[in-house]
Amino acid sequence: MITVDLPGKNKANPKTTDRSGAGGSAGDAPNLGPSEFALDIHEKTFDELSLVLRGRLWVENAEEVRAALMRAVEHEPLKNVVVDLSEIDYIDSSGAAVLMELHRKCREMNNMLKLARAGPSVRRFLDLVDFDHFKDKPILRPRAAPPLLVQIGGGAERIYHTVQDIIMFIGAASIALYEDLRHPRQAKWDPLWKLIERSGSDAVPIVAILSFLMGAILAFQAAIQLRKFGANVFVADLVSVSICLEMGPLLAAIIVAGRSGAAYAAHIGAMQVTEEVDALRLMGVDPIRYLVSPRIVAVGLTLPCLTIFADIVGILGGCVVSVFALDLTPITYFNQVGRVLEVSDVVKGLIKSFAYGVEIAAIGCLRGFQVRGGAESVGQATTSAVVTSVFVLTVTDAIFAMFYHYTRFL
Amino acid sequence: MNERQSVLAANDPIISVRNVTAGYGDEIIIRDISFDVFAGEIFSILGRSGCGKTTLFKVMTGLLEPVEGAVVIDGEEIRAGESAQTGSVLKKVGVTFQSGALFTSMTLAENAAFPLRLHTRLPADTIERIVKLKLSEVGLEGFEELLPAELSGGMRKRAALARAMALDPKILFFDEPFAGLDPVTSATLDETILKINRSLGTTMVIVTHELASILRTADRVIMLDREEKGIIAQGSPQELRDKSDDPRVRDFFNRSASGPDSNEKSP
Structure with missing residues (x-):
């Protein structure tokens, strides 16, 4: 007062x-x-x-x-x-x-x-x-959002540039890959083994745990329904076919997208920020050829291997649940698996997983190259690498499903 | 010792480095270093590449735990790994990093406002005034709403300085503030540093090897050496330049490579 x-x-x-x-x-x-x-x-x-x-x-x-x-x-x-x-x-x-x-x-x-x-x-x-x-004018107020029309225009422009980036990237990556595979001696394969180790063998434990659980869960859910009809043994059909055709490839691919796809986006994004990509370019090295093609080859090779592994462990997971919850013996289970599962089922899954691998590596690298600015942009690239991968995987899966069905492939 | 130096030496030491030994893993970079920095002075740590300047800087700012010894800032011992929330000593200290370390997703004004929003409960318009004040003190009026990516190297250093000064620290640390700047930009940064030191009385510790800036700004310097793993000279930069008997010090100030151990150590 x-x-x-x-x-x-x-x-x-x-x-x-x-x-x-x-x-x-x-x-x-x-x-x-x-x-x-x-x-x-x-x-x-x-x-x-x-x-x-x-x-x-x-x-x-x-x-x-x-x-x-x-x-x-x-x-x-x-x-x-x-x-x-x-x-x-x-x-x-x-x-x-x-x-x-x-x-x-x-x-x-x-x-x-x-x-x-x-x-x-x-x-x-x-x-x-x-x-x-x-x-003076205020300096710390959040900037006013531009008018709706400007935002729509900005969005359209971004989409246009993104599509342009994607098309250019696919073109450049295809050329690089083609050159590398045509003249494998000229290509730099030194980083390949490290990349295979990182994206493949390092992912084995997590793939094992998740596919075992996936097989067990599938068997358990199937058992609840099939027990009503006394059709216990068909659990083996359900688990083995769905694991080999769908769950195995998809599970391994999602894990690899989360591990390696994200890692590639972050790595190349950070290189972009620290001008390492420009340094490569000025040393006469094509960054796409140097960074992208070994990654595509690495994940393209390792993902089918991980998928086979996921298939086997997933079927094992189903077996364990069948033995404990359904009183099947392992012998009956595996006999049934042998009767119903065909080599073509496994091969179809592996072909898909090869395609997944190429997509994951390419999307990870693409997002990395799209980084502009600083740390925040690297974070966005990493997120969008995983999200885009999962989306593209699902679409690819649908395309393969139709392709296999209508062409009676294998 | 000139007049300003005698006045400063009468002040209490605001930073005491006591018998610090530090390094990485088993490798000792600096051994048993002790010195004081007096309140209000511009203190520079010199030396050739690899002499342990950055290691000492990290120990003094609490980024690296010394193997032995302690650093006392304004009566409090600084400990590595302490956040500014728990360690009140860190609030007395502002640090600018070599690369600026500005947050790239924030405008300059937001960068400078960041510590104020974090550590004070001042209302938004007061924070805005302080931010404007700080940015104008470093000569960045009119650039408040730009992102760090839109700035030149010198402006980024200034912005980092504004952010470090936001909480009016008693002590400012600079890691290689002149690295990568042209002579004119370096000179204007010198002026800014001197202006802030003279008007606010902020103690400044500058790690650098930029001769011209050292001679223009520093009241007192220490010089480190890789072989010695310690201090080989201290005093005012003019004294060291004109009167030192040590060939390593003379070489440094004369920019010559004729001394007995002037060859870069082979790895």
Whole structure:
């Protein structure tokens, strides 16, 4: 609460103190603690308001100081406001921001603000402050969204560029791959073994665990239904055929998309950010040929291997559930698998998985090459590598299903 | 010792490096280094590539745990792995990295506002004022809404400096602030550093090997050496340039490669 004494009205006590800050005492010569400040308000003449700030004016109490100053000048239009800074011990940027706010407020009320008697350190600090900054446009507001039509246009343009990128990438990657396979001796295959290890053998444990569980789950769900008809043994049919034709290839592919596809996008994206891709280009190395074709070859080779592995482990998973939940013996289970599962089923799955492998590696690399800017863009590329891969895998699966059905392939 | 130096030396040491030994794994890079940095001075750590400047910098900023010894900043020991939330000492320190380390997804203003939003509860318009103030102190008014990718190298360093200064730290650390800048840009950055030091009294620790900037800005320097794994000279840069007997120091300041161990160590 501020009361302002008019001169002559109360000569005995010409000063009223508004004191804020933690534990400030009301004494006249207060010992201010480190986070405390004091604001004394005098009204010397009818057109001058004199404020004395004391203590520290910094980030810990900036809000309180601001509130106190605003209250002090709120109802005092058309005056000279003089702020005495001689007793300020310390001021920081938030203190300066408060004084800027006071300046703005005074201008609004047609007051003249004068900062007086600043000590040398405060003065040097305030010399850096441009008190007219508030006139500028805001800098931290989120930018307004452009009009709807502009957004639609922007979106269309992005789609156009993305499609252009994809077509150019597919072209460049096909040429690179064709050249590499036609002249395998000229190609750089050194990174290939490392890539095969990373995308293939390193993925074996997770593929094993997930496909075992997938086989077990399939068997379990089938068992619940088939038991009603006493058709327990057909669990083997269901598990082996669906694992080899669909679940095995798809599961392995999704795992590899999450591991290697994402890794390729992040790796090439980061290379793009640190200008390594440009360095390759200037050393006369075609980045597509150097980075993309070994990756496509690596994943194209390893994914079918992982798929065979997933098939075997998945069928094993089904066997375990059949033995424990359906009282089948392993021999009956595997006999039934042998009767129903044909080599063509497995081969169909492997052909699909080869196509998946090529797609995953290509999408991962493509997204990596599309990175522009910095860390955020790498994150987006990684996400979109996985999402695009899963989408493309599913579409490819549907195409293969129709192809196999209508052409009576194998 | 000139007048300014004697005044500064009368201040209390704000950073004390005490018997620090540090390295990576089994490899010791610096051994048993001790020195003080006084409040308000511009202190520079010099040396040729591979002498342990960056290692010492990492120890002083708490990014690397020393094998032995301690670094005391403003009365508090700094520990590696401490976040600014738990270690109040880190709030007294602002660091600019060699590459700027600006967040690429944020505008300059957002970069500079980041520590303020994180560590203070100031209202948005006060933060905005402080950000404008800081960006104008480093000479970047009008560029507030650009992304780091849209800036030149010198501007990125300035923006990083504005972000490091956002919380008004008592101490500013610079890792190779002049690396990759042209002479004119370096000189204007020198001016900015001097201006901030003189007006705010901020203590500055600069790791660099940029001779011209050292001579223009630094009050006191220490020079490290790879063979010695420690300090081979200290004093004002002018003293070292003009009066040092050590051939390694003379070579450094004369940009010559004639000294006895001037060959780069073979790996």
